Amino acid sequence: MIELTINGSPHKLDVAAEMPLLWALRDILKMTGSKYGCGMGLCGACTVHLDGEATRSCVLPVSAAVGRKITTIEGLSENGDHPVQKAWLDKKVAQCGYCQVGQIMSATSLLDKNDQPTDDDIDQAMGGNICRCGTYPRIRSAIHSAAKLYREAK
Amino acid sequence: MSFLQKIGVVPNLEKQPEHDECAIENVSRRSFIKGAGMTGASLVIGVQFSANSLAASKSDEFSPDVFISMDKKGTVTVISHRSEMGQGIRSSLPLLIADEMECDWERVVVEQAIGDAKYGSQNTDGSRSVRRFYVRLKQAGATARTMLQQAAAQVWKVDVDQVTIYNHQAKLNNSNKTLDFAQLGEIAASLPVPDKETLKLKTEAEHRYVGKENMENLDGKAIVTGKAIFGFDVEVTGMKYAVIARPPVVFGKVKSLDDSEAMKVPGVIKIIQMPALSPPAVFNMLGGVAVIAENTWAAIEARKKLKIEWDHGANASYNTKSHEAVFKKALQNPPHTVRNRGDWEQAKSAANKTLTQDYYVAGLAHATMEPPAATAIVTDKGVDVWTCTQTPQSAQRNAMGVMQYPQERAKDVNIHVTLLGGGFGRKSKPDYIAEAVFLAKETGMPIKVQWTREDEIKHGYYHSPSYQRLSATFDKKGAATGWYHSMVNHPIAATFNPNAKQAGSAELGQADMPYDLPNIKILNGESDTFMRIGWVRSVTNINNAFAACSFADEMAYHAGQDPKDYLLQLIGKDQHIDLAKDGYQYGNYGEQASVFPVDTARLKNVIKLVANKAGWGKKLAKGHGMGIAAHRSFCGYIATVVEVSTDNGKVKLENITYAVDSGKVINPDRVRSQMEGAAIFSTSLAFYGEITADNGIVEQGNFHDYEMARMSQIPDIEVHIVNSDEPPAGVGEPGVPPFAPALCNAIFAATGNRYRRLPLKQFGIV
Ligand code: FES
Ligand code: FES
Numbered sequence: 001m002i003e004l005t006i007n008g009s010p011h012k013l014d015v016a017a018e019m020p021l022l023w024a025l026r027d028i029l030k031m032t033g034s035k036y037g038c039g040m041g042l043c044g045a046c047t048v049h050l051d052g053e054a055t056r057s058c059v060l061p062v063s064a065a066v067g068r069k070i071t072t073i074e075g076l077s078e079n080g081d082h083p084v085q086k087a088w089l090d091k092k093v094a095q096c097g098y099c100q101v102g103q104i105m106s107a108t109s110l111l112d113k114n115d116q117p118t119d120d121d122i123d124q125a126m127g128g129n130i131c132r133c134g135t136y137p138r139i140r141s142a143i144h145s146a147a148k149l150y151r152e153a154k
Numbered sequence: 155m156s157f158l159q160k161i162g163v164v165p166n167l168e169k170q171p172e173h174d175e176c177a178i179e180n181v182s183r184r185s186f187i188k189g190a191g192m193t194g195a196s197l198v199i200g201v202q203f204s205a206n207s208l209a210a211s212k213s214d215e216f217s218p219d220v221f222i223s224m225d226k227k228g229t230v231t232v233i234s235h236r237s238e239m240g241q242g243i244r245s246s247l248p249l250l251i252a253d254e255m256e257c258d259w260e261r262v263v264v265e266q267a268i269g270d271a272k273y274g275s276q277n278t279d280g281s282r283s284v285r286r287f288y289v290r291l292k293q294a295g296a297t298a299r300t301m302l303q304q305a306a307a308q309v310w311k312v313d314v315d316q317v318t319i320y321n322h323q324a325k326l327n328n329s330n331k332t333l334d335f336a337q338l339g340e341i342a343a344s345l346p347v348p349d350k351e352t353l354k355l356k357t358e359a360e361h362r363y364v365g366k367e368n369m370e371n372l373d374g375k376a377i378v379t380g381k382a383i384f385g386f387d388v389e390v391t392g393m394k395y396a397v398i399a400r401p402p403v404v405f406g407k408v409k410s411l412d413d414s415e416a417m418k419v420p421g422v423i424k425i426i427q428m429p430a431l432s433p434p435a436v437f438n439m440l441g442g443v444a445v446i447a448e449n450t451w452a453a454i455e456a457r458k459k460l461k462i463e464w465d466h467g468a469n470a471s472y473n474t475k476s477h478e479a480v481f482k483k484a485l486q487n488p489p490h491t492v493r494n495r496g497d498w499e500q501a502k503s504a505a506n507k508t509l510t511q512d513y514y515v516a517g518l519a520h521a522t523m524e525p526p527a528a529t530a531i532v533t534d535k536g537v538d539v540w541t542c543t544q545t546p547q548s549a550q551r552n553a554m555g556v557m558q559y560p561q562e563r564a565k566d567v568n569i570h571v572t573l574l575g576g577g578f579g580r581k582s583k584p585d586y587i588a589e590a591v592f593l594a595k596e597t598g599m600p601i602k603v604q605w606t607r608e609d610e611i612k613h614g615y616y617h618s619p620s621y622q623r624l625s626a627t628f629d630k631k632g633a634a635t636g637w638y639h640s641m642v643n644h645p646i647a648a649t650f651n652p653n654a655k656q657a658g659s660a661e662l663g664q665a666d667m668p669y670d671l672p673n674i675k676i677l678n679g680e681s682d683t684f685m686r687i688g689w690v691r692s693v694t695n696i697n698n699a700f701a702a703c704s705f706a707d708e709m710a711y712h713a714g715q716d717p718k719d720y721l722l723q724l725i726g727k728d729q730h731i732d733l734a735k736d737g738y739q740y741g742n743y744g745e746q747a748s749v750f751p752v753d754t755a756r757l758k759n760v761i762k763l764v765a766n767k768a769g770w771g772k773k774l775a776k777g778h779g780m781g782i783a784a785h786r787s788f789c790g791y792i793a794t795v796v797e798v799s800t801d802n803g804k805v806k807l808e809n810i811t812y813a814v815d816s817g818k819v820i821n822p823d824r825v826r827s828q829m830e831g832a833a834i835f836s837t838s839l840a841f842y843g844e845i846t847a848d849n850g851i852v853e854q855g856n857f858h859d860y861e862m863a864r865m866s867q868i869p870d871i872e873v874h875i876v877n878s879d880e881p882p883a884g885v886g887e888p889g890v891p892p893f894a895p896a897l898c899n900a901i902f903a904a905t906g907n908r909y910r911r912l913p914l915k916q917f918g919i920v
Contacts, residue, residue, distance in 0.1 A: 016420060019451045027395065027449035032387035033380020035575070037523055038607045039454075042857035045523065073380030080379040088378045089370075092823055095831055097377035098384055098523040098575025123866035130857060132523040132576050134834025135827070136865040 002062045006031075007075025017063035022046040024062050025072060033073035033101050037130065044129030047102040048072045054109035056128070073101045076108065083149035084108050084142070091142040095133035103129050107143050115150040117143065177201070178297045178350070181221075182343035195223040195231075196339030197301070199347075201294040222251055222298055228322060228336030230255070231263045246820045247291060253363040254295025254356055255302075257335075258322040264372055266571045288818065288882050289355075296353040304348075305341035306333050358879070364820050373573060384575045385527040385542030386604060393529060393600040394423055396593050397453040400442040400613050403466040403850035404685055405431055411443055412461035419459060421452030426596055428589070433652040435686045437552050439588045440613055446597060450604060466850060472684035474619060474846040478514065481621035484642045484679035485512075490656050493665040493738035496673035501636035505627035509712055511705060513624065514911045515697035516844035518617035518690050519860060524575020525610035528590035529602040532557070536566025537591055542574040544582035552584045556591045578835075579689040583615050608855040615688025616845050618643035620657070620697040624705040627673070632713055634724065637671045639664055639702060642679030643694070644687045655680035661741040663698030663787055663891060666733060668754055669706070670726030674736060684850060691835060692890040695787045700912065703783035703895030708908065717899060718765045718782050728755040743788050749881055750789040756815050757784055760793040760876060764813035767874050768795035777801065778808060779904025783896040788884035790816040791876075794833070794892040798900045805901055805919050807837065807869050810893075815876035816883040825885050826873040832889025833871050837863040840894040841920040844913050861915075 002013045004021075006029070013028055020039075025031045025048075037045030039058045046058040049071035076082050084107050094100045103126065110117060110125035117125070122143050131139070181200040199222045221233040232248035252262045299319050306324030307314045310331065318325045324333045363369055376382040401407060413425040424446040431441045443460055447453035502508055528541035530553075537557060543549045546569040553567050574581055590603040605613075625638035641664055647654035657678040665676040690696070710720035730751035733740040742750060761784045765771075770780060777800045784793035797809040812829040819825050842861035846853050854860040898909045901919070914920045 015449075016451070019449075023449055023451040026387075027451070030389060032383075032389070035384075035524070036386060036450075036604075036606075038857050040607070040856050040858070043523075043607075043862075077379075080375055085378040089374050092371055092374065092827065094371065094374060094377045095827055096523065096574060096576045097373060097382055098573075100377050101380045104378060123864075126865045130523070130862045130864070132521060132578075132835070132838075132862060134831035134863075134868075136834060136863075136868040137830060137870045138827070139865065140870075 021057040045102040047105040087142040087146035198223040250291040251295040301342040305338040388529040388540040409463040415459040416456040419456040421448040470850040488677040488679035490678040493676040495736040498675035501673035513701040517619040520580035522576030525605040526586035530590035530594035532594040549584040578691040617690035622701040636673035640677040644683035648683035663695035669724040692887040695891040699891035707899040760813040764793040768811035781899025783892040790883035790888040794896040796896040817880035829889040836893030
């Protein structure tokens with residue numbers, strides 16, 4: 001049995017220790033918000049927070065997540081009103097939307113540490129997230145406006 | 155009918171009705187609406203677009219393409235019959251109806267139609283969704299509005315013109331009396347449909363939603379909360395997970411299989427051999443060995459442990475790199491003249507100077523962010539599939555093929571369309587749907603087939619590599635007198651007919667080129683094909699425009715003129731180009747030339763606009779360069795200016811500017827987002843896009859060797875939309891073709907180096 005704490009709740013899973021967290025979330029716990037894009041840590045679609053740090057769940061064995069705080073998109077906010085989610089809607093970032101959960105998880109992890117990111121900071125933090133539809137400029141601008149909401153909330 | 159029309163990349167004109175032809179019926183009392191999931195509705199309007207729609211509407215054959223239904227609370231549901239894959243179709247089409255019907259957008263719900271013949275063509279390829287339906291959807295909305303107005307007039311016992319309809323309400327003129335749509339539905343449902351001639355369509359100025367900014371994206375909230383359901387996310391009770399080891403070479407077969415190690419992986423349920431594929435590939439399953447497991451991870455791990463010996467078959471002879479020489483040879487004397495004006499040979503012998511250059515664009519994969527996935531349940535009663543598909547009807551046909559159902563069992567095959575994590579043409583090829591249906595049938599279990607990224611890259615329907623030769627002649631004064639463009643690739647047609655050899659498709663950016671020269675010759679060579687070839691966002695416009703727009707820039711340089719001025723001069727006078735005069739039957743994306751002409755004035759206009767907005771001609775920083783390109787495709791006119799800088803031999807994108815004339819715009823923000831997306835899609839292909847095969851086996855497999863542009867490489871993108879009253883053109887694809895040539899023209903301006911091959915990665919400059 002693997003015991004995980006996801007979005008504040010404990011979960012017991014009967015899975016192989018080396019199963020990547022992504023598949024445990026999606027297939028076992030039926031939390032399909034985190035997406036599969038490459039399975040190799042190359043695209044960021046599967047990004048979750050591990051102790052607040054943006055982490056690629058497709059290459060993280062569940063055993064390595066034991067005893068750590070896992071946050072997924074399902075637990076990011078109660079009503080979808082996290083500043084980053086708001087900014088995303090406001091800038092109409094999404095096209096197909098498939099990559100956006102991963103983008104949002106990377107962006108929130110950046111903003112939690114740095115609420116005054118420069119373009120370079122953003123490019124750096126978001127470099128591991130691919131958007132095939134091509135929403136990068138809007139993501140950048142949404143992160144700037146979310147940063148403003150972060151600062152105002154302080 | 156052209157080949158692309160036949161397979162549905164562009165619609166078949168013969169079967170398409172006139173733009174405003176459709177039948178609109180009040181179907182509130184018809185029995186079939188129950189089957190369409192609209193029980194509980196008070197008013198239901200059905201719209202059918204087919205050519206014999208008028209006859210059909212009078213009979214039982216009336217089968218609507220679009221339904222507008224209203225429930226007792228007044229919530230209006232529009233059944234959208236197009237797949238959503240990021241272009242905003244799901245909101246654009248209903249937006250038209252809701253605006254014309256005077257709905258409160260907050261009270262409009264959009265539902266995805268399931269794949270069924272009763273919805274007409276549901277194909278979301280060819281950028282034509284909005285293009286085809288503009289007037290008809292307006293008529294449908296106006297019909298509902300008029301009936302509600304008549305209903306209110308009945309209630310108040312007044313003339314219809316005493317009633318104003320606004321924002322989900324009827325208002326009695328010169329009074330405070332109002333009635334909500336909810337109160338009018340039942341009465342309206344009992345009324346006959348007004349004559350189309352009597353409908354008063356809103357003018358552009360009266361639109362409240364169409365053409366306006368800040369229309370919310372329907373799926374936005376579901377997307378940012380992770381609740382949106384894509385094909386990969388489908389979950390049905392008792393579902394098992396499948397991944398498939400497919401033959402590394404197309405038409406390869408399993409020679410021997412040892413699955414003993416794979417079966418030992420915990421969670422593995424079954425291992426099943428798929429039927430082998432023989433030509434033509436069409437949308438059939440590739441074959442191989444499927445692993446069925448309790449979860450995706452177990453299936454992937456077990457697949458690694460399969461010991462399969464493959465018989466690779468004849469395509470194992472193929473090597474992409476060495477085939478380039480075969481392509482080149484095929485252009486020595488290309489047998490197919492597609493378009494011919496004047497006398498090219500004559501122009502060549504009379505020329506003072508002839509400029510000739512060859513271009514090569516590598517093969518491409520779709521790399522949709524969400525790889526293909528399908529979930530199927532098969533019972534005695536029929537088949538249900540939940541999947542991300544651009545073409546639910548060909549998915550239905552494919553599923554019926556696997557089930558060996560006769561035509562009359564079409565009603566037993568339901569294709570439920572999820573959101574698509576990107577389409578780009580990949581998800582109009584339902585091979586993955588056939589796989590899910592096959593495995594569900596074989597196992598009796600609900601099966602979700604998921605393609606890994608490697609599967610998606612290694613087993614695609616690729617954009618073909620292409621080899622092209624461009625030539626121009628100049629007279630003594632240096633004026634251009636002739637244009638020659640020959641092209642060879644592996645044709646898409648070969649996916650459907652193994653004997654097809656003529657390069658395709660000249661009608662996408664090669665033969666319809668707009669330069670007004672007295673001598674023009676457009677040719678296609680022939681080649682064999684060794685992989686599955688398909689259409690990738692903007693199809694052969696990618697390579698055709700790359701070569702043609704790069705070469706125009708080379709001609710400008712040769713003539714010592716400014717590239718933008720030269721381009722305008724090459725295009726010449728304002729005219730609707732009559733390609734038939736040059737002996738060329740142009741497909742025109744399935745549209746009539748009278749409605750969607752090749753209009754040089756519009757092309758020149760976007761060139762001038764983009765040049766102006768980008769500050770063309772201004773003094774640039776050292777090491778910077780600007781390039782321009784313009785291209786018409788899918789009946790839309792796009793011009794692009796790219797500014798690059800160079801540092802230490804590396805190219806960096808500095809500014810990207812688009813000017814778009816796609817006719818009337820329904821949702822300007824989605825037009826902009828499509829252009830932004832096209833620029834970035836094109837950056838990926840111009841920088842990195844290269845699929846190669848050795849021994850018939852694709853050499854790339856994931857994002858480390860099939861790379862994508864990243865955020866740090868992309869500057870802000872400016873998009874300027876021409877205010878136009880022309881009928882709406884496609885916007886999903888036409889932003890792609892002009893980008894790569896504008897980029898390479900910019901690199902030339904910055905460095906003096908001309909790159910005639912894509913991707914640029916091979917030159918070490920990106
Ligand atoms: S799926 Fe995890 S990084 Fe791509
Ligand atoms: S929105 Fe489609 S991949 Fe990012």
